Amino acid sequence: MCNNLFAQSELGNITFNLDSSGINLIQQWKVIFEDNPEFANPNFDDSKWQGLESLSENYKGVRWYRQSINLEGELREFDFLAMNTSTLVSAYEIYWDGNLILQNGSVSNSLENEIAGEVFQLAKMPKDITTNGKHTIAIRLSNQNSNEPFVYPQIEIGYHEEVHDVLETFFNIQVLNGTVFFLAMLFNFAMFFGGGRHRAYLLFAIYCFVGLIDLVFTTYNLQNNINIALLPYFDSFYYIVSPLSLILLSVFFINNFEIPKRNLHIGIIATLSILLFLLIGRESIFLLSFYPIGLAIYAVKKRRIGSFTIFIGITAQVILAFLFAFGILSFGYTIGIIALVFCVNLSISRQIREQSEQLESSRLFSAKLETDLLKKNIQPHFLSNTLFSIISWIEESPQKAVELIQALADEFRLVNKIASKKEIPLFEEIKLCETHLELMSLRKDAKFKLEQINLPESEMVPPMIFHTLIENGLTHAFESGENGTFTLSCEKLDGNTHFKLVNNGSLLKELEKSNDEQISEGMGIRYIKTRLEECYPKKWEMNYGLKDGLWQVNILIKNKI
Incomplete structure (x- = not known):
C-alpha cells in the first residue's frame, strides 16, 4: 500500500525528503513499557529504551514508542504532511515534537x-511544525481491547494528498475485487442453473461467493471506519473465510480434474488450512496457494482437458498476489483474480464443449448404426413376402408371375438408387410409392392407388419414409383382395411443413378396439423416426392413429427452409 522510499541507516536516523513524492514507511522504533508524559518531550533521553527486535515479552497496558526523523527540502505550498496510523491498536496518542496531533480513543x-x-486515522501535521531539521515522533498506546499483546507500529508518512489517495485507491481496489468476484459468482450460478447443472460451475460459484463475502467485510471496514474493539470479530470471520476459500478452490480442482484419493486431499488441505492459519495467521494463504497449484500440475501431467489453462490462471493469481502484498503492484491482486476467473471459466467451457462434442458424436454414431441396421432390415421386408407371391403365381398364372417379377425389379432399381442418400426430391419418393402400389396390386390381386394433394415435387425428404408407411398400411390395414386408397397431402404454414398420409383399410375397425399402448411401434416406424432425426435434429414431430375411421400419420418438419 506504500512505496518504501525512506532513507534509514540505523535506529534513530530516518530522513524524509520534502521535495520527493511517494510515501515513506516508519517501522523502526524504541519502546518502553511505562507511562510518563515526559516521554513526548523531544529532548527526553531515550537512549536506554529498547528496540523492537530485542523484545520477547507480551504485554497488555500502556507503552510509549519514539523515533526521530529528519526533514529535508522544501515543503509544498498547497499541501501538508500526514501520517497513516491504521496499524496501531487499540487506543493511542500521536505526538510531534511534544505536540499532540492525533488522539484515537482513550489510553488506559x-x-x-x-x-x-477507530481503525483508520490520519494524523495531519500543520505546516509550522514540519520545518527542516530533526523532529521526534512519540506514540502513547494501550492495547486492552486488542488481540495483539504486542504492537509493532508501521506508520506511513507523506504529503496528505498522496496518503489520502493511497487509502482511497486501496478502497477502490477492494471494491473492484469484490465486483469481479460478484460478476463471476453470478455468471457461474447462471451457467449452473441454466446450462445443464454442471457441478464445476457450482463449485467455482461458491468459491467466488466466499471470496466476495471476505471483500465485503473488508470494504465495509474501510468505508465505515469501525471501532478497533470490533476487530477481533472481524479477525474471527477472516480466520474462517480465508482457509475456507482455499479449501473450496482445492475441492473444485479435485472434482473438476478427477484427482484420485479425493477425500484424502480434502482432509489434507483442510487440516493444513486450519493449522497454518492458527500458527501464522492470514499470511498462510500464500503457502496454502501452492496446494491447488500442485493439483493443477498433476492434472496437466495427466492431460486433463483445460488443466493447463487453469494452471496458468492459478499461478498468475498467486504471483500477482505476492506482488500486491509486497507493494510492488497496486492492482496485482485484482489482475490475479481476473486471470483466475477467466482461466477457470475458459477451462470449464472447454470441458463442457468437449463433453458435448463427444455426446453428439456418440449420438450421431448410434443413430447412424441404427439407420444402417434398419435399412438393411427394411429393404428385405417386402422382398420376402413378394417372393412367396411369385412362387404362388408361377403355378397358377405364369404371365402374372412375370409381371410381378418385372414390377419387383423396377422397385429394386428405385430403392438402390435412393436408399443411401440423406434426402431425395419428393417426386422420387412418390414414384417409388406408386411402383410399390403397382407391385402390391399384382401380388394381392387388388387395386391400390395413391392420391396426391398439394405436393411440392421439388421438396426434399428422407428416402423411403412414405414408402415405409404405405407398406405398413398395406400389411396391417387391408384384407387380402381388398382395394385401397392412400392419400398424401402437404401443407406449409409459418415455415413449417406438414405431411399427412391417410388410408381407408377395412382392418382399421379392429384397431378402434385397441388403446394407444396396445398399438406397438414396429421396425418401420423406428426407421422413419431415425431418418427424420438424422435430417432434422429436434425439429420434427410425428404422430399417428385413428381419426374418423381412417388411419392417419402426421409428420411436421419445423422451420424447414
Whole structure:
C-alpha cells in the first residue's frame, strides 16, 4: 500500500525528503513499557529504551514508542504532511515534537477505562511544525481491547494528498475485487442453473461467493471506519473465510480434474488450512496457494482437458498476489483474480464443449448404426413376402408371375438408387410409392392407388419414409383382395411443413378396439423416426392413429427452409 522510499541507516536516523513524492514507511522504533508524559518531550533521553527486535515479552497496558526523523527540502505550498496510523491498536496518542496531533480513543492501563478508537486515522501535521531539521515522533498506546499483546507500529508518512489517495485507491481496489468476484459468482450460478447443472460451475460459484463475502467485510471496514474493539470479530470471520476459500478452490480442482484419493486431499488441505492459519495467521494463504497449484500440475501431467489453462490462471493469481502484498503492484491482486476467473471459466467451457462434442458424436454414431441396421432390415421386408407371391403365381398364372417379377425389379432399381442418400426430391419418393402400389396390386390381386394433394415435387425428404408407411398400411390395414386408397397431402404454414398420409383399410375397425399402448411401434416406424432425426435434429414431430375411421400419420418438419 506504500512505496518504501525512506532513507534509514540505523535506529534513530530516518530522513524524509520534502521535495520527493511517494510515501515513506516508519517501522523502526524504541519502546518502553511505562507511562510518563515526559516521554513526548523531544529532548527526553531515550537512549536506554529498547528496540523492537530485542523484545520477547507480551504485554497488555500502556507503552510509549519514539523515533526521530529528519526533514529535508522544501515543503509544498498547497499541501501538508500526514501520517497513516491504521496499524496501531487499540487506543493511542500521536505526538510531534511534544505536540499532540492525533488522539484515537482513550489510553488506559485498564480494560474498563480504555476506550478503543477507530481503525483508520490520519494524523495531519500543520505546516509550522514540519520545518527542516530533526523532529521526534512519540506514540502513547494501550492495547486492552486488542488481540495483539504486542504492537509493532508501521506508520506511513507523506504529503496528505498522496496518503489520502493511497487509502482511497486501496478502497477502490477492494471494491473492484469484490465486483469481479460478484460478476463471476453470478455468471457461474447462471451457467449452473441454466446450462445443464454442471457441478464445476457450482463449485467455482461458491468459491467466488466466499471470496466476495471476505471483500465485503473488508470494504465495509474501510468505508465505515469501525471501532478497533470490533476487530477481533472481524479477525474471527477472516480466520474462517480465508482457509475456507482455499479449501473450496482445492475441492473444485479435485472434482473438476478427477484427482484420485479425493477425500484424502480434502482432509489434507483442510487440516493444513486450519493449522497454518492458527500458527501464522492470514499470511498462510500464500503457502496454502501452492496446494491447488500442485493439483493443477498433476492434472496437466495427466492431460486433463483445460488443466493447463487453469494452471496458468492459478499461478498468475498467486504471483500477482505476492506482488500486491509486497507493494510492488497496486492492482496485482485484482489482475490475479481476473486471470483466475477467466482461466477457470475458459477451462470449464472447454470441458463442457468437449463433453458435448463427444455426446453428439456418440449420438450421431448410434443413430447412424441404427439407420444402417434398419435399412438393411427394411429393404428385405417386402422382398420376402413378394417372393412367396411369385412362387404362388408361377403355378397358377405364369404371365402374372412375370409381371410381378418385372414390377419387383423396377422397385429394386428405385430403392438402390435412393436408399443411401440423406434426402431425395419428393417426386422420387412418390414414384417409388406408386411402383410399390403397382407391385402390391399384382401380388394381392387388388387395386391400390395413391392420391396426391398439394405436393411440392421439388421438396426434399428422407428416402423411403412414405414408402415405409404405405407398406405398413398395406400389411396391417387391408384384407387380402381388398382395394385401397392412400392419400398424401402437404401443407406449409409459418415455415413449417406438414405431411399427412391417410388410408381407408377395412382392418382399421379392429384397431378402434385397441388403446394407444396396445398399438406397438414396429421396425418401420423406428426407421422413419431415425431418418427424420438424422435430417432434422429436434425439429420434427410425428404422430399417428385413428381419426374418423381412417388411419392417419402426421409428420411436421419445423422451420424447414
